[in-house]
Amino acid sequence: MLEAINLTKRYDRKVLDGLSFSVQAGEIVGIVGKSGSGKSTLLRLLNLIETPDSGELLFDGKKIDTSNKKHLLRAQQEIGMIFQNYNLLHNRTVFENVYLPLKLMGKSADMVLEMLSFVGMEDKAHIYPAKLSGGEKQRVAIARALIREPKILLCDEPTSALDEDTKADVLALLQKVQQTFQPAVVFVSHELSAVRQICQRVFVLEDAVFEAEFANQPQPIVRIESSYVNKVERSLLHDDQ
Ligand SMILES: Nc1ncnc2c1ncn2[C@@H]1O[C@H](COP(=O)(O)OP(=O)(O)OP(=O)(O)O)[C@@H](O)[C@H]1O
Structure with missing residues (x-):
């Protein structure tokens, strides 16, 4: 579904250097890396809000042409995104937050209550985000991300901002999303326990490249020796983090 080929991005230094990977529909792929390793930069490229210096992105095998505004807009509508800080609009109710992406496309609100029910928030449709817990805000953000039925999440x-119990609930909801809607999911986190729990494959981003790729199997697919790669490996294999 989502394919990145040789993505390179430089600011004052090369932050991403020739990254290639793909995510299938229904698959959750983790990207882990230390602070400053380029995770957010990679997400901005995948989200089509920044363009790579070189390399290509393909959705369903079709190259994304970022120079063509119509094409770009259509591709952006295939993408849903959720954030650590939820990014809800505080002057809009839960219902209005979830409806907004549809409203911007001129569509009706028919699906909104159904989506709120899917994330367990239908009872709070008319509440403002300030009155919600962190876990509830993330549920609303997930509903908003899914309302356009994106192929990529x-x-x-x-x-990262949630306590342990709420974390488990949100991860369980993401697994339900995976089973129900089958999007291609890219899950960026420095929380190795969360990554271990829900990702089918994991890439380790360090020094601008993927230094390792792990799957649900004992041996990594690719591996460069580094203390961070060792830490990820221990966490994924031995459940000790
Ligand atoms: N717009 C920008 N202009 C210049 N440098 C940038 C810009 N965005 C990111 N960088 C630099 O790119 C590098 C990677 O940053 P990025 O935010 O992608 O890392 P990260 O892995 O997401 O970090 P964190 O986990 O702390 O959020 C950093 O050195 C950062 O200073």
């Missing part, structure tokens, strides 16, 4: 540290 990008998750930027979605559980």
